[in-house]
Amino acid sequence: MPLWFARGLRRGVVTTRYPARPDGSAVALPTPPAFRPLLLTREIVDRMIAQCPGTALSRAADTLVFDVGSCTACGRCARVAPHAVTPSGEFELAATTRSALIKMVPILGERR
Amino acid sequence: MTAVEPRAAAGTREQLVRALTGLGSLQARDGGAVTVRIPAGALEQAAHAAAGTSGVRLADMFAADGDVTVLRLVWAYETDKPGYIITESEIEGEEYPPLSDIAPAAFVEECEIYEQFGIRPAGGKPLNRLMLPPHAGTELPTLGHEPSRPPEEVHAPYTVGGQAFEFPFGPVRQVGVESLYYGLVTSGEEVVDLYLFTWHKHRGVEWRLRGKTVSEAIFLAERAEGLSAVAVGWAFAAAAEAALGIAPAPAALRTRAVALELERLYNHAAATAALCQATGLSVGQAAAEIALERLLRVNAASFGHRYLFGVVEPGGVSRAPDADALRRELPGAYDELRRTTDALLGTNSFVDRLEACGILTAEQARRLGLVGPVARATGLATDARLAAAAGPYADHPVNVITAAGGDVFARFQVMLGETAESVRLIRQFLDEGTGADRTLVPPRASTGLGWAESSRGEVLAWVALDSGGRITRARLRPGSARNWRGFDDACRSQNVFTDIPIIEASFWLTVAGMAR
Amino acid sequence: MTPGPDEATTAERLRAQIAAQFGRSLHIRTLDTGSCAVCEQEIRLLSAPHYDLHRLGFFFTPAPRHADLLLVAGPMVRAFEVAARKAYEAMPGPKVVVATGACALGGVYQADPFMHGEVEAVLPVDVWIPGCPPSPLALLHGLSVAVGRLAEKVPGLAFVADENGGGA
Numbered sequence: 001m002p003l004w005f006a007r008g009l010r011r012g013v014v015t016t017r018y019p020a021r022p023d024g025s026a027v028a029l030p031t032p033p034a035f036r037p038l039l040l041t042r043e044i045v046d047r048m049i050a051q052c053p054g055t056a057l058s059r060a061a062d063t064l065v066f067d068v069g070s071c072t073a074c075g076r077c078a079r080v081a082p083h084a085v086t087p088s089g090e091f092e093l094a095a096t097t098r099s100a101l102i103k104m105v106p107i108l109g110e111r112r
Numbered sequence: 113m114t115a116v117e118p119r120a121a122a123g124t125r126e127q128l129v130r131a132l133t134g135l136g137s138l139q140a141r142d143g144g145a146v147t148v149r150i151p152a153g154a155l156e157q158a159a160h161a162a163a164g165t166s167g168v169r170l171a172d173m174f175a176a177d178g179d180v181t182v183l184r185l186v187w188a189y190e191t192d193k194p195g196y197i198i199t200e201s202e203i204e205g206e207e208y209p210p211l212s213d214i215a216p217a218a219f220v221e222e223c224e225i226y227e228q229f230g231i232r233p234a235g236g237k238p239l240n241r242l243m244l245p246p247h248a249g250t251e252l253p254t255l256g257h258e259p260s261r262p263p264e265e266v267h268a269p270y271t272v273g274g275q276a277f278e279f280p281f282g283p284v285r286q287v288g289v290e291s292l293y294y295g296l297v298t299s300g301e302e303v304v305d306l307y308l309f310t311w312h313k314h315r316g317v318e319w320r321l322r323g324k325t326v327s328e329a330i331f332l333a334e335r336a337e338g339l340s341a342v343a344v345g346w347a348f349a350a351a352a353e354a355a356l357g358i359a360p361a362p363a364a365l366r367t368r369a370v371a372l373e374l375e376r377l378y379n380h381a382a383a384t385a386a387l388c389q390a391t392g393l394s395v396g397q398a399a400a401e402i403a404l405e406r407l408l409r410v411n412a413a414s415f416g417h418r419y420l421f422g423v424v425e426p427g428g429v430s431r432a433p434d435a436d437a438l439r440r441e442l443p444g445a446y447d448e449l450r451r452t453t454d455a456l457l458g459t460n461s462f463v464d465r466l467e468a469c470g471i472l473t474a475e476q477a478r479r480l481g482l483v484g485p486v487a488r489a490t491g492l493a494t495d496a497r498l499a500a501a502a503g504p505y506a507d508h509p510v511n512v513i514t515a516a517g518g519d520v521f522a523r524f525q526v527m528l529g530e531t532a533e534s535v536r537l538i539r540q541f542l543d544e545g546t547g548a549d550r551t552l553v554p555p556r557a558s559t560g561l562g563w564a565e566s567s568r569g570e571v572l573a574w575v576a577l578d579s580g581g582r583i584t585r586a587r588l589r590p591g592s593a594r595n596w597r598g599f600d601d602a603c604r605s606q607n608v609f610t611d612i613p614i615i616e617a618s619f620w621l622t623v624a625g626m627a628r
Numbered sequence: 629m630t631p632g633p634d635e636a637t638t639a640e641r642l643r644a645q646i647a648a649q650f651g652r653s654l655h656i657r658t659l660d661t662g663s664c665a666v667c668e669q670e671i672r673l674l675s676a677p678h679y680d681l682h683r684l685g686f687f688f689t690p691a692p693r694h695a696d697l698l699l700v701a702g703p704m705v706r707a708f709e710v711a712a713r714k715a716y717e718a719m720p721g722p723k724v725v726v727a728t729g730a731c732a733l734g735g736v737y738q739a740d741p742f743m744h745g746e747v748e749a750v751l752p753v754d755v756w757i758p759g760c761p762p763s764p765l766a767l768l769h770g771l772s773v774a775v776g777r778l779a780e781k782v783p784g785l786a787f788v789a790d791e792n793g794g795g796a
Binding site: 245251252253283284285286287288289290291311312313314315316319320332335336337338339341382385398401402404405418419421622623624625627 | 656657658659660661662663664665666668669670671672673676677678688689690702703705707708711714715736737740741742743760761763
């Protein structure tokens, strides 16, 4: 056991200070997308919906309905429209109501 | 520590293929898989021929529905150009030959096929419940036809001076582990028998994949057993590629191989942490968890996901690794693991708990068709990476790590040897160059077999596609689906309750891989 | 779609109640309703040195009678429903249910003969944590929100990128 005790002391502290302080490892985590409304068209949104393997994306008229709770950050929607989609960088996504995870994104790009 | 199986005479694989073809007809030959159609009347003879050939193991058995139910057996040929031989037979009535009498490795699949297709081996041997819960009626869909009678519950008879009792445990168990139901038969301390029920988690993945394109399906396939996402994804993608005649770009295959070896590394680190937890060595567990966390961060830095989801895609990969980040971060993370495991090997109280615990013999492993470190720890040199006709593992042959003894300690030693080997392979793949290509071709009606070596053993996948490229039948067989049947035997060999978590950690399977 | 006024008041009341009762220490029981096994691995890492949930007053317990919070992963396979209800009912009140991961939130599987597709179909959920899997940091954030120690962030996020490419 002295072997392990000494190893532990030598190793030092690796524990995060989160949530009191930000944790640098968070930047490498995959995060749900953020959308650029001016670059979204109905056609692009419908293609993104077709590629989404789950239920995170749907469209109501000229609004992209984005269910953050259903998002797995797989990146398929970003590959459909790389200029219109960017990682949000947000991983602190916990919600006390399910509806707080449903986001409405206006589709403001030119109609084709 | 390394033992190599004696090689059979060159040409024996061809002899077996000829023998089987003589009983039926050759259907297809591609890459490492040969498909032979065998009429139902000749199936028993074919099974004898295959099971009786040295170096041949029954790797999987499954059925598919159509005008007639087709029964397929996948035989792994392990010496002299390893590969696979699939026999397919149309089963007209409700019965087929008693295959598990010839190859005991077929028993669990016979139970599964009975539940899903309603056909059973001749002879009336009782079949156990597998995927369908006891209260399931017609509301749970099957892949074919429902059985005419529900499966019975038959487990090994037990008597210990009339004192044994049965202790059901689970499915909700200790903190942070998957749901799993143990039927533990004990006389108080000793494990007389142990059987598992996994139907609580059965998700019907194979049923759900029907009608999807392979690009749609890979998302669910890699989540069949998330801790083997790369391996299951690769096997599934390779099955589709074999069906469609796609050869992914070599650089893309090397990307897959890098991801697969990273997956092996973090799983072995997690198994080490679980072994420490099971033996009560908290400091060892903490040290192993530090290494595990570092390896998961290496995954995130190089592939953008801690568990390597979304890397494998049909036709290739979605991205190349960040090779600079990988070269920079992996040595330190591996070093952390290596220093921890070296210290563990020098801790007598830890090693004592592992030795002579959960023993499996090579004969048991062979009879049950076990794969992965569990099989290699009994001395069997079985590894799906050897069955590569081309690609990264053909260009960079793997040193297959085996051990003797078949106990928990032997399994631990195999995992340790494999981590060093994984680091070596990753360096070689990176040096040769990785890429991010996808090769796509027009769809066509076809079938194909794919495989990969996960950290827990060989993963097999088989797909049948229609002319639109949509799945009519997808078979996923993760390593866990093969190896849980060895867990019962390993726990039964003179072990006590407190050995069970240690043995479970040394197998490092998942319930999800069985209950997919 | 922001929460309506009734929903918001209830949420606020619940938060205050939870902060009062669970402020010092919280015992967590875990439940797998059919996951792919990766969510469980991230949950196990909460007690690993990098994350150490103990420093925040959180503890794991296998005993339902000691548990305050049920951390649930997986898409609620129907065959598991009885076990899930038993696990929930074995916990004395007050108790909190946290659904973690895209499967538990209904994002991976839809309701079909095999599964409900989301935890909320069977158990009353108080906090939802998105992710596939949610990382240990995301879990720590979600647990802190569940005990009222941190305010939730996601109601104020629009997931609309500005011209410079920044998120939120």
